[in-house]
Amino acid sequence: MKRSNRWIPRLAVAGAALLLGGAAAADETLLNVSYDPTRELYAEYNALFAKHWQETQGEVVTVHQSHGGSGKQARAVVDGLEADVVTLALAGDVQALADRGNLIPKTWQKRLPHNSCPYTSTIVLLVRKGNPKGIQDWGDLAKPGVVVITPNPKTSGGARWNFLAAWGWAQGAFGGDEAKVREVVGAIFRNAPVMDTGARGSLTTFAERGIGDVMIAWENEALLARNSLGDGEFEIVVPSVSILAEPPVSVVDTVTRRKGTGAVAEAYLRYLYTPEAQELIARHHYRPSDPAVLARHAAKFRNVELFTIEEKFGGWQEAQARFFGEGGVFAQVLAGR
Amino acid sequence: MSTDWILPNSPPRAARRAGGALADPPWVRALLTGVALGFVALFLVLPLATVFLQAFSKGISAFGAAIVEPDALAAIRLTLLVAAVSVPLNAAFGVAAAWAIAKFDFRGKSLLVTAIDLPFAVSPVVSGLVFVLLFGAQGVLGPWLQAHGVRVIFAVPGIVLATTFITFPFVARELIPLMEEQGSDEEEAAISLGASGWQTFRRVTLPNVSLGLLYGIVLLNARAMGEFGAVSVVSGHIRGQTNTMPLHVEILYNEYQGAAAFAVASLLAVLAVATLVLKRLLEWRMGRASCAARERGHA
Known part of the structure; x- marks a missing residue:
């Protein structure tokens, strides 16, 4: 004893x-x-x-x-x-x-x-080999039966870019008809069965667990997934217009x-x-951000019409308050209002 | 397995039939056994096997490299450190609390018993956030700590605190029923023979519960090393500094280093298996010890 x-x-x-x-x-x-x-x-x-x-x-x-x-x-x-x-x-x-x-x-x-x-990125769409759901642009994400993967805008910065990119596209597509914009963007986010807390968690959900048809992703994450995860398993779809993520x-x-x-x-x-x-x-x-270096990698970073957050939403502070604050637009459209 | 069961509320018709459950057709019994075994294989054996298969999927050298990688070593060292602090602390507290609760009567005893269970009842995330609220820069004690250059949260002390909080009840929960069952006869005898309180505790109370104490410590240690939720909240996730083994596993997995993630995870799995073996061994010895005690009592 x-x-x-x-x-x-x-x-x-x-x-x-x-110690x-x-x-x-x-x-x-x-x-x-x-x-x-x-x-x-x-x-x-x-x-x-x-x-x-x-x-x-x-x-x-x-x-x-x-x-x-x-x-x-x-x-x-x-x-x-x-x-x-x-x-x-x-x-x-x-x-x-x-x-x-x-x-x-x-x-x-x-x-x-x-x-x-010092660097920027944009938001693109990552789809599975052969693009089986025929996704070409933001509008296709709102279709019934399309499973969208995105992290949660409440916790993830990347997801807020995702939301604003979709919103900016919809504004252009529907000529500023706010009701229509809300409806379509809401449909896109309601097509997301799970929202991880961070971008990396979402990529894991999409790539490793095989959930979803399309993932809204940082261009850098999409390129990383395409180049280093499985041969030709994923393809990148560049939407008609997207946001300049800074x-x-x-x-x-x-x-x-x-x-x-x-x-x-x-x-x-x-x-x-x-x-x-x-x-x-x-x-x-x-x-x-250095134009000379960007020019050297032009093949990789495809030219896409990019809008900035200042142009469309009047800066982050305003966008944050309007869209992602308590009871903001994100919460409203997710609830279908 | 099911052959010697007599179901207490089996329908009357089955009871009238000779043999009751014994008369179940062989295929029913085979099916039930098969389902049970399949369930065990699917939910217990398969995951454990997967951990080891994945860990060695890139060969032994990759496994070794994942373990001796500096961040992994730092995580292992931190995990051991956290356990080395919180286990003795909670063992000491658990013994003291169980002793007070089982051997004495005092006001507020049931309140104390309930309070001990609190860490089991609260979600680990909440436990972690409580420490952020207390010691964080915006918290109650945070500004004072910061002014004095003391780092609690997002540093090793915070991780130790959170782990200690989470594993608080293990030893006490294990010892209270054991001590209550033993009663205080032997202590009373020791005191009537002139032993001091401390002598009674060391020579009578502690030896009587030593196996139960070890059992509690084994479980406590397993949880202390494996805790994820609360530690994740207070860690700050600084690589090589405030990542414990479970956090390191998650990071590796998120970086697509599956084999490395499972290599570190396999260390935790080995810990789990060792815990179970030790637990079984202690249960067996406790069973024998209580038999022996009963025989002594009858003699």
Whole structure:
């Protein structure tokens, strides 16, 4: 019976050893809190930047990553996740850091080129081999019997782009007849049997679990799925018109001030705009903001009529409040109103 | 399996027939057994086998590479650390609570018993959010903690807290019935012979429940290492830093690294199997111990 008492000190010693072992690293570290589909891009970019920083500044920098649905990630940063930089899916989520947590100045989007968007993307349609449901444009998604896969606009930044892309198309297609727009966009989202919390979850639902006929996806996710998941299992349908998705980046001022990482955090974001990084960005299927790099990859990024959120909806703040706020248009059309 | 059952409320006609359930035609019995076995295979054996098949689908070296990958090692280390803190804590608390509840009478006892069960009743997501509300930057204690440079949430302390909360009831739940059944006769005897309270606890109470305690700890440990929901809420998902093994499995799976995901998952599965074997072993020894105790009692 005495034997059973002896493991307690042993466990305590093991625990202490683990704690001490975990707290050894002392180099400069950054935390990049990002959204779902950028995992592969930033894994490679971090290495590229670390090399650049080592060569120019002679300092070792380690960048840690955290990924999840964009809205959820912004919420975590507001709740105290110590992000030095955020690289989120949409300006509205970065804006939340200014509005709800006072973590960054309200003018954050003017601090870096291209509205703080080193890369853009758009929303396309991913269908199964041979396009069995004959999907050509947004209108086909509203047809009865078509199963649509999209994440939930309530939690996923990508899904909000999906919704606005469909809405923008419908506005053009029905000459601004709001009742008709509501009806068709509502039908598209009611055709979604499941709405995952993030874009990556939706891709898993569509590609791995084989649910759905068409997935509304980031162009980068669609290209990734087409190129690396199963040979020719998926095809990309570029709709007649889509939205220019602008995922912005920002330094989180209060955190970097506290940690003293302001300089390296800003350099980390600025380096995204250099030709080397832009090339990497294009390789990871995002549309580079540098026109020269974009031209080199013209075959991959097909020309499509793109509208911006400012043009159609008067900016993110307005779109966020009108469409995705409590009881907003999204909730209304989903309920068929 | 079904042959020696006599159904208590079988219809009268079947009861009148000689043999009752024994007289079921062989094909019925075969069908029932087949369905039961098929169910077990489909819902228990198949998933477990799939985990291991997937884990080794790209060969042993890929399996090894997935385990020694730095982020995976960090996840394993964090999981062990979390268990190393929350298991002793909850074991100590569980023994203390069970002792107080089973051996003493006091006001508010039933309230305490109910409170202990709270973590079982609350959804893990809510448990996690409670800690965000308490320790988050917008929370009650958050600003003070931040001003003093203490990180609780989105760091290791938060994960330990959430896990400890979730696994709170395991040991106490295991020990309370056991201690209540044993009563306090032996303790009273020890005290009447001049033992101090601490001596009584160490020499009489604790040895009597040592197997039950171990049993509770085994279950507690399994849950502490496997908890997903609450930990996911408070983790912040920083790779190589605040991802436990279950979170790491999800990340790998979402990155289309199926084999790697299942390699890490297989470690958790091994833990589950080891837990079951240990549990069975302890049940067997507890059975023998209580038989022996009863014989001693009769002598």
